[in-house]
Amino acid sequence: MKRSLIALAAVAAAAPATAQSKLTLFGVAEAQVGQWRNLVAAPVSQTNPFGAAIERGRTRGLIPYGINASRFGLRGVEDLGAGLAASIVLENQFALDTGVPPARYFHRQANVGLYGGFGQIRMGRIYTAWNDIASNAATGYGDTYDPFVRVWRVAGPVPLGSPVPNAAGQLTGLAGSVGTNNDPGNPQVWAHVRMDNSIRYDTPTMGGITLSAQVQLDESIDGKQPQAQSYAALYVNGPIRAGVGYYTQHTRSFYNPVTGQYDAKAARSGKLETYTAAFNYDFGPVRLVSMAGQSRYDVFSLGKRITSTEWSVGAVVPVNAWALRFSVAGSNSNDLPGRDWGAGAEALYNLSKRSALYGAYSYSKYDELLAGQARRSSYISALGIRHFF
Numbered sequence: 001m002k003r004s005l006i007a008l009a010a011v012a013a014a015a016p017a018t019a020q021s022k023l024t025l026f027g028v029a030e031a032q033v034g035q036w037r038n039l040v041a042a043p044v045s046q047t048n049p050f051g052a053a054i055e056r057g058r059t060r061g062l063i064p065y066g067i068n069a070s071r072f073g074l075r076g077v078e079d080l081g082a083g084l085a086a087s088i089v090l091e092n093q094f095a096l097d098t099g100v101p102p103a104r105y106f107h108r109q110a111n112v113g114l115y116g117g118f119g120q121i122r123m124g125r126i127y128t129a130w131n132d133i134a135s136n137a138a139t140g141y142g143d144t145y146d147p148f149v150r151v152w153r154v155a156g157p158v159p160l161g162s163p164v165p166n167a168a169g170q171l172t173g174l175a176g177s178v179g180t181n182n183d184p185g186n187p188q189v190w191a192h193v194r195m196d197n198s199i200r201y202d203t204p205t206m207g208g209i210t211l212s213a214q215v216q217l218d219e220s221i222d223g224k225q226p227q228a229q230s231y232a233a234l235y236v237n238g239p240i241r242a243g244v245g246y247y248t249q250h251t252r253s254f255y256n257p258v259t260g261q262y263d264a265k266a267a268r269s270g271k272l273e274t275y276t277a278a279f280n281y282d283f284g285p286v287r288l289v290s291m292a293g294q295s296r297y298d299v300f301s302l303g304k305r306i307t308s309t310e311w312s313v314g315a316v317v318p319v320n321a322w323a324l325r326f327s328v329a330g331s332n333s334n335d336l337p338g339r340d341w342g343a344g345a346e347a348l349y350n351l352s353k354r355s356a357l358y359g360a361y362s363y364s365k366y367d368e369l370l371a372g373q374a375r376r377s378s379y380i381s382a383l384g385i386r387h388f389f
Helices: 002-014 129-135 147-151 173-177
Strands: 020-037 039-041 052-054 059-062 071-081 084-093 109-116 119-127 194-202 209-216 228-237 240-253 268-282 287-299 304-319 322-332 340-350 355-366 377-388
Touching: 020 355, 129 194, 129 209, 129 228, 129 240, 129 268, 147 304, 147 322, 147 340, 147 355, 194 228, 240 287, 268 304
Parallel strands: none
Antiparallel strands: 020 059, 020 071, 020 377, 039 052, 071 084, 084 109, 109 119, 119 194, 194 209, 209 228, 228 240, 240 268, 268 287, 287 304, 304 322, 322 340, 340 355, 355 377
């Protein structure tokens, strides 16, 4: 027995040190009650080129997603030694009012990676480099009440509608008029926010600057699946956070302008791209956030390429346990009549480091998106409670 114990000790001493690993459960539980009149998908046509309309009546009740969508996830890190570590993130979103998740289980994130002195590389479903710039230059980080999400054409209500036909053979919404910006038939993917089948590399931070590059790999046999790329440069130094981001992807449309119907034989290709520059400055009593850029995309229902100028300005004001947020945003194209704009306000009261109560209101006016329609404004107001864990 003594000799056996000595032998086991010798083997243990000769073996390499076991890597240290850590797995963390994290998430948000949030519920809100309010009323709203939102954008809804409508059949794409030459008189309704963006396939959108405003709900006829007001809706009251629990809102599925608010400031922070309810979610839970696992975040793992393993120290491999020599300054190298492995990472994994699996994150699921769900509607707290019903408990129902999106069509995909890990809708928000699903990726694995390595990081060290060379930077970080990840593979899977990952937030885009462009989104890192845009979401951090918005007061609500792109939440339900953030006007830039509700107004910007490409970066905003992109999941509206579907690139596949309804029962009447019609395409609906932005995904129908601008073409597939997601997986065909799945309008929940938000390709400009999170990218499937992607590889992303982030450099080490040098002089406050981090560079990022991300590419989506085409897994289709015929090579006709929409592909995307995203790049960003971020500068962080004290109170300053500034950067530029770029996102582009191929699009396909099956809208036949002659019949106004879905036509699998009439597939046409296009391209969507957006450039965004952001600048934030934290004065202490108030943090100013701003961004502006330009988006270009093919509107197949109009048969032409559109260029839109987009902007957003806001302020975050902490007052003791309160956090007040105000922002305005707009989108305008010289190729279309009118312009779209929106404004929003949020007031959060922190009960603790993890829990908060809040009230929010957002209003949007669509003179481009809904040109010629009788009702062109939407709004949403809510009271909610949020808990981080």
